[in-house]
Amino acid sequence: MEGSQASRPVMKELRRGGRPAAGTDPQKRRQILDGAHRIFSELGFDATSMSDVARSAQVSKATLYVYFQDKEHLFTAICAEQRDRNVAEKLALLDVNQPLPEVLARFGMEILSTLAQPLVVAAHRIVIGVAERMPEIGSEFYEAGPLRVINAVAQYLDHHVAAGRLNVPDTQLAAAQFCEVIQGGMVKARLYGVLNEPPPRDEIEKNVASGLALFLKGYGFAG
Amino acid sequence: MEGSQASRPVMKELRRGGRPAAGTDPQKRRQILDGAHRIFSELGFDATSMSDVARSAQVSKATLYVYFQDKEHLFTAICAEQRDRNVAEKLALLDVNQPLPEVLARFGMEILSTLAQPLVVAAHRIVIGVAERMPEIGSEFYEAGPLRVINAVAQYLDHHVAAGRLNVPDTQLAAAQFCEVIQGGMVKARLYGVLNEPPPRDEIEKNVASGLALFLKGYGFAG
Amino acid sequence: MEGSQASRPVMKELRRGGRPAAGTDPQKRRQILDGAHRIFSELGFDATSMSDVARSAQVSKATLYVYFQDKEHLFTAICAEQRDRNVAEKLALLDVNQPLPEVLARFGMEILSTLAQPLVVAAHRIVIGVAERMPEIGSEFYEAGPLRVINAVAQYLDHHVAAGRLNVPDTQLAAAQFCEVIQGGMVKARLYGVLNEPPPRDEIEKNVASGLALFLKGYGFAG
Amino acid sequence: MEGSQASRPVMKELRRGGRPAAGTDPQKRRQILDGAHRIFSELGFDATSMSDVARSAQVSKATLYVYFQDKEHLFTAICAEQRDRNVAEKLALLDVNQPLPEVLARFGMEILSTLAQPLVVAAHRIVIGVAERMPEIGSEFYEAGPLRVINAVAQYLDHHVAAGRLNVPDTQLAAAQFCEVIQGGMVKARLYGVLNEPPPRDEIEKNVASGLALFLKGYGFAG
């Protein structure tokens, strides 16, 4: 298993540059991404075979490889899409000109609703499950997703701290706390597979409201 | 995957006297569990082959199957051990007769120190990664671990709420919030593989202190 | 196809040392080598699948990989065997104490008989066919086989040149020439697949005799 | 692999008028042959994919199939071209009216220079490597190449034997011996991949001179 490192690649690695044509039909690409996302979410990364993906996406296995270099790249593409999809529009909610409690409430609702969605939970599960072996995927995902949100919240808090409305010594830490506290353990339970349905709206509302109240009072929010 | 478990030993049982049918040497069992834990933590569930386990545990592959029905059962056994190992002693810290802030501080320190350990993070990662396909493992793990802690904290809070020292409408929810705020995102980052070393003690202290302060003030703790 | 060099191996290459147990039953090893040799000779390296080999050797495909790291190593093992099998005993024929013409006649007969055997031709064919992509295999084969013979003959000629019985300015070159002339194109034709049966003995004799006469007269052999 | 070759064009033939059915642009054909030759020589038959060929020839893969029925036919076309390219002009050197030693020297130089060229070696390698599975390709190649040369030399020798200048009992055999002996093992080593650069002119000269001298003296050439 170790001696072959030098000799095996000889046979194929000689082939140089120029990939096969790099599938460019965006529609088909979508079809593949959607099908792959569906089945990856259902089975996890390792337990999903490329045949499964092909079946789920209704294309031939070979076509998969026209659009994506390999299984890992396909998966990474899905992750990237998943995190980037709505983050931007969510961050836009952090409007410093609106009243803080309402902004954070709305923002929290958005975040929690998204995070608790089964498909999103599934994506996080996979990334976490794979993080040991492929730390770059995990880090990248974390940084472009959760961390980006935390940073935005921290910046938002900075503003209000400067304005004297909040007493927060470490806004970065506070932002992380905020993101956790509004979840009330709801996402965590789902991560472990305890629950699988999207939570009812009132439960989300309750958790966000409770967490937000705790946060505001705890950091001495002065209307 | 589970069907053939009862039939094989039967033959042996018939031939010999009342000898214990399957692997019962507790020392060897330990050896296997330790080796398996080590390698599972390093590679994850799917990426670890039974050959890897055998090598890591220094036993033959066949012996593995004498002590554990299959890969999944072996893994489950490790998880069970992992969660149960220290939970009990940690819960004992929640002594209602000691001053609340100190109890929660000490308890939080314990919890966070444990959760941030690489091997523990690895175990959680695996369970989460596997939760989609094997929800029972995930649920069981969650219930015997995180949930058990939450419940204990909730009960502890109940006591102080009853004593009028705390104003908490939903102690179960508050317990979950407590468990999250004290982490300050420290465990989450590790879950995604962003960091891998155990955090320095002062960082843990800072996070617990900050989270606890937030929690106490937010829930109107009155000394 | 090129970007994956760094990322793909991550998944598996993590596994370290200790191969699976390295099949050691020499009988089974023989069985595999023989079966593989048979089918490789029939179909060539690339056109022979490991399934073909397994079938031909009457073992499971997985067993193949217990005894040989991969297809290339299996093939190399066959080549090594093939060249080493009889070379030594043939070189022993070059006895400087026997009369030169008889020695070279006997030696030439041995060499040509062997080289014209279908299975040997097949081995050479494969090695040559593969030499572009795997030059080490080709070189190694050439050096351990043809070159070794040439060197031995050169040394043998040296002796007789020193004794004044032969007038050869470059014995290395002469040795190469000798090895070729005695074949009379017989091996070459077989290499290209023109003929496939082993040549009749008298044809071999004729070619060797003719080539040897040419060689001796050409290099002024003086009884 | 060969079955479907006649049926496809039929449809087109019916629809349109007397337009040439299959790829007839000789320029494009050249382009394909050259590109294919280049890459086949580099990688060998099996290791060269039709994508490689398409890339090397700068045409689409589908176009390849307009000009050549399949991979094998394309390859065969290249081989045919390769052998026929210069054989004729070389055979013309065998002028019975010129002094024999000079003719054979010049002829030998031409032959050996050509055979030792990397691209030519590569072609031979491929044909040999493929000969087991596709004996017609091998035979055809051998007959139109090496054998044709041998025959011409044999005929040339016949003339001089008849003129009493040479004492050769079997000119066919002698021709084969001549072709081999002038190579001095130079081509053989290259066939096995030991060397890859074209040999320097003086080395070629030396081998031819040595071989020719041996041949002439051995067959009693009388000026």
Next chain:
DNA sequence: GATGAATGAGCCTTCATTCAT
């Protein structure tokens, strides 16, 4: 006629699991 895209078949390799010893 030329091409980009698609695919069924098949390859090498590995894995979880089970016997015979």
Next chain:
DNA sequence: CATGAATGAAGGCTCATTCAT
């Protein structure tokens, strides 16, 4: 009981070849 050896099944990936445009 422990093990070395063996294997059926499956996985990721590529290829020669063919349509629709």
